[in-house]
Amino acid sequence: MKKIITVFLSLVLALSLVACDSGSGESSKKDKLEKVKLAVTGIEGMEQLHSEFGAFKDELENVIGLPVEFHALTDTTSAIAALEAKEVDLILAGGADYVLIKNSIESVYPIAAITRPGYIPIILSHADSGINSIADIRPEHIIGTRSVGSTSGHLMPLKALVDAGLDISKDVIVQVTGTANEEAFLAHEIDLLPTTLINYQQLRAREYLRVNIIWQGNQLPNDLLVGGSHLDKAFVEGIRTAIIEKSDALMSAILVSKENEKYAESSFVKANDSDYDELREAYKALGIE
Secondary structure (H helix, E strand, O other): OHHHHHHHHHHHHHHHHHHHHOOOHHHHHHHOOOOEEEEEOOOOOHHHHHHHHHHHHHHHHHHHOOOEEEOOOOOHHHHHHHHHOOOOOEEEEOHHHHHHHHHHOOOOEEEEEEOOOOOOEEEEEEOOOOOOOHHHOOOOOEEEEOOOOOHHHHHHHHHHHHHOOOOOOOOOEEEEOHHHHHHHHHOOOOOEEEEEHHHHHHHHHHOOOOEEEEEEOOOOOOEEEEEOOOOOHHHHHHHHHHHHHOHHHHHHHHOOOHHHHHHOOOOEEEOOHHHHHHHHHHHHHOOOO
16 A cells, blocks of 8 residues: 555655646755655754654654654744745644644645544633632632743633633633643642643543533644645645555654654545634634734
8 A cells, every 4th residue: 555655655756746747947946845844833943843753753754754853942933934936745743733824834734633632622620729610710829830922821811701701801810820820720820721531531540630621612623744835735635635544654653752652543535624713713812912
């Protein structure tokens, strides 16, 4: 099956290059895809990229039949710039990152999404806090969020407060505590912890917790592979088919790194732009450009 997929992708690539040759000769030389440049949002250094996604890169090469080269990014802004400059072909991004990228470069491709069972946002309060629902939140209460733009740790939980009628600029204290928010919650330094259902279950497994789940949202949009708008559409379809067909092998490669345990029950599926509309609504509700 792997050989068939590789041959199929090679044919798609060849056809896309023939299409390029119908234009200027100089243009076809520029557009020939001899390797795929891959980046991952949220990971800045090359060492970390190789440590966490090196096995995935190697397996992706086998699946698509082309060499894959890492490209390091610093943030979502640099991801957008790299796509615009054709310095990157594929980006593994979170849903929130994808929305920002798509907003800047409308013609990027949502290729394949990684499912995330248990990726459901919740807000926790301490059992003895008197906060049993969003309606119990008072202006002196502190919600410790992850980085601005974090899907489960910032965007969707704060949107839930806004949807419930709270003015997050005065009806609650929003404190960006980053990755330290769990420890801050356990130390009773903050009153409310936005997290996910699966993170909560893992936390319960190592800590004795007496907490309330005061809000639970819907399944969050998946992480996904985003393709640059400079890629040939037929080639993108070939990549999508191959990645979904070889999902098990690719996920096994991702899970080589313990840092990727969040993908333990995941698989690659087709990504659709409309799956991220709820995140767009969250950005709008919170007034984030």
